[in-house]
Amino acid sequence: MEGKIFIFWNWTVAVYLFVAGVSAGAFAISALTHFLGEEKYRDVTRIGAYIAPFPLLFGLICLIADLERPQLFWKLMVTLQVHSIMSLGAWLLVVFSLLSFVYFYLWLPDRFDAAELLRRAPAGWDRFPLFRWLRTGPLLEKLRRKNLNGLRGWIAMAGIPVSLLVGIYTGVLLGALAARPFWNNPMLPMLFLVSALKTGTASICLVGCVAKGMGGMSREQIETNKFVIHSIDFFLMILSIIAVLLFVFGLYAAPRSSAEAAGLIMGGEFTFLFWGMAVVMGILLPLSLEVYELIPHFISRATMREHNPWLSGVVTLSVLAGGFILRYVVVYAGQMAKAIAT
Amino acid sequence: MARYGMVIDETKCVGCYACRVACQNQNNLAEDEAYNYLEEREFGQFPLFTRVFLPVQCQHCDNPPCVTVCPTGASHKRKDGIVLVTEKDCIGCKYCIAACPYHVRIIRKQGYVEKCRFCVEFVEEGGKPACMTTCMTGVRLFGDLDDPASEIAQYIARNRHRLRPYKGEMNTKPRIFYRKA
Ligand code: SF4
Ligand code: SF4
Numbered sequence: 001m002e003g004k005i006f007i008f009w010n011w012t013v014a015v016y017l018f019v020a021g022v023s024a025g026a027f028a029i030s031a032l033t034h035f036l037g038e039e040k041y042r043d044v045t046r047i048g049a050y051i052a053p054f055p056l057l058f059g060l061i062c063l064i065a066d067l068e069r070p071q072l073f074w075k076l077m078v079t080l081q082v083h084s085i086m087s088l089g090a091w092l093l094v095v096f097s098l099l100s101f102v103y104f105y106l107w108l109p110d111r112f113d114a115a116e117l118l119r120r121a122p123a124g125w126d127r128f129p130l131f132r133w134l135r136t137g138p139l140l141e142k143l144r145r146k147n148l149n150g151l152r153g154w155i156a157m158a159g160i161p162v163s164l165l166v167g168i169y170t171g172v173l174l175g176a177l178a179a180r181p182f183w184n185n186p187m188l189p190m191l192f193l194v195s196a197l198k199t200g201t202a203s204i205c206l207v208g209c210v211a212k213g214m215g216g217m218s219r220e221q222i223e224t225n226k227f228v229i230h231s232i233d234f235f236l237m238i239l240s241i242i243a244v245l246l247f248v249f250g251l252y253a254a255p256r257s258s259a260e261a262a263g264l265i266m267g268g269e270f271t272f273l274f275w276g277m278a279v280v281m282g283i284l285l286p287l288s289l290e291v292y293e294l295i296p297h298f299i300s301r302a303t304m305r306e307h308n309p310w311l312s313g314v315v316t317l318s319v320l321a322g323g324f325i326l327r328y329v330v331v332y333a334g335q336m337a338k339a340i341a342t
Numbered sequence: 343m344a345r346y347g348m349v350i351d352e353t354k355c356v357g358c359y360a361c362r363v364a365c366q367n368q369n370n371l372a373e374d375e376a377y378n379y380l381e382e383r384e385f386g387q388f389p390l391f392t393r394v395f396l397p398v399q400c401q402h403c404d405n406p407p408c409v410t411v412c413p414t415g416a417s418h419k420r421k422d423g424i425v426l427v428t429e430k431d432c433i434g435c436k437y438c439i440a441a442c443p444y445h446v447r448i449i450r451k452q453g454y455v456e457k458c459r460f461c462v463e464f465v466e467e468g469g470k471p472a473c474m475t476t477c478m479t480g481v482r483l484f485g486d487l488d489d490p491a492s493e494i495a496q497y498i499a500r501n502r503h504r505l506r507p508y509k510g511e512m513n514t515k516p517r518i519f520y521r522k523a
Contacts, residue, residue, distance in 0.1 A: 066435075076413055174440075
């Protein structure tokens with residue numbers, strides 16, 4: 001294996017990069033819609049908050065499983081190597097996880113009110129001073145449901161930069177390596193960030209359509225929420241087309257890049273996966289379906305088309321699948337493209 | 343403080359792989375594990391044809407990307423310039439494998455990442471690495487670059503214009519200098 005190209009990071013790393021993106025995207029979009037219209041887009045915001053912490057949790061399991069010595073992963077958390085993207089990223093993920101769990105909690109239904117929960121705790125617990133302080137102290141008053149909107153706002157505000165950083169980090173992790181021409185591309189973090197936001201949006205839409213079901217919502221509610229999510233998505237699609245094209249451009253133009261690196265997706269092994277699956281299926285197909293849904297509304301201000309769950313299902317699933325395949329192609333192609341040898 | 347380095351004279355290598363076997367013995371490596379390899383290159387077309395071997399191992403870079411990216415500090419550079427991996431700190435994330443442009447790092451069966459250590463236990467006693475002493479054509483030269491009396495410093499002084507780093511454009515500032523064909 002020495003001196004030869006060999007695959008040391010397998011698909012679990014691709015899964016990790018993908019789900020970290022979904023988490024970051026779901027949080028960022030949820031926070032964004034929270035600020036755009038607290039009441040109006042409540043459903044989108046809430047679903048986003050419910051999703052955000054969990055894909056990443058699964059991703060961390062994948063990441064640890066990919067270590068050669070998973071039992072030593074705690075060594076990551078006892079040090080901070082400021083020059084190592086992976087070390088910085090590990091801490092970034094800790095911050096993000098904390099924020100997203102708090103955010104998740106704040107969006108839970110009222111019966112999870114912390115003060116309520118504690119009141120129901122057995123009386124014997126009052127023996128512990130810390131517990132007594134928690135129950136009677138001022139902290140919980142702040143967490144009362146009536147103060148919630150302000151709190152949600154603060155967490156959302158703190159979370160936007162953090163979640164964007166998580167999205168960027170997944171790209172920088174690979175992009176920082178000068179030795180790997182396919183990764184060492186300034187456009188890669190951008191590509192991953194846009195894809196992260198896009199998959200986050202899609203996951204919100206999917207959960208909204210499938211898990212929650214449209215049963216309890218009025219037509220108007222569906223329309224406002226769907227409209228905002230599709231508009232955001234539409235904009236992100238355009239950005240991701242640009243990012244893909246500039247990424248390919250970067251493969252040709254970057255000083256350390258090699259023809260071999262570009263060749264992997266331009267006629268080489270990953271051509272179909274990249275162009276056929278990640279680009280056509282993951283971007284162009286959902287984009288055209290979205291145009292079909294939005295155009296009458298945009299152009300002639302007609303009412304939106306009747307909600308068609310199948311259409312939304314196809315859009316969201318293809319975005320998610322395309323996002324994963326993009327990570328997969330990048331993870332593998334990056335390991336196969338060797339630096340130029342002189 | 344010594345500043346260790348190596349010269350590899352590519353023109354002398356006949357491709358016998360003795361250095362690889364010596365290294366495997368020295369470091370208790372399995373037969374499919376190795377810290378050095380020969381990159382074979384072919385030039386020209388038959389009958390005007392030649393083939394050269396470029397022995398490659400960890401370059402103990404002065405600007406080592408493997409050390410930069412290591413999230414636990416397991417990969418580190420000693421004051422004398424030797425780049426080592428602290429076995430007990432390595433979690434096996436393989437980020438350093440991705441970062442090294444020379445593809446010399448391997449995953450040991452025990453689960454940590456390792457590569458050429460310049461036979462540090464010999465060198466500390468004033469000895470030379472096994473790959474150098476075993477070579478029948480004397481391809482390698484190892485020593486203290488800062489000591490003007492050392493063989494390697496004098497060789498470099500005489501042959502400066504013939505020596506080149508491998509993959510110099512990666513800006514890793516290797517401590518191994520190649521005399522190229
Ligand atoms: S050759 Fe590779 S492993 Fe050795 S110091 Fe340089 S970057 Fe690190
Ligand atoms: S595999 Fe080990 S030496 Fe390499 S970067 Fe990870 S922790 Fe550091």
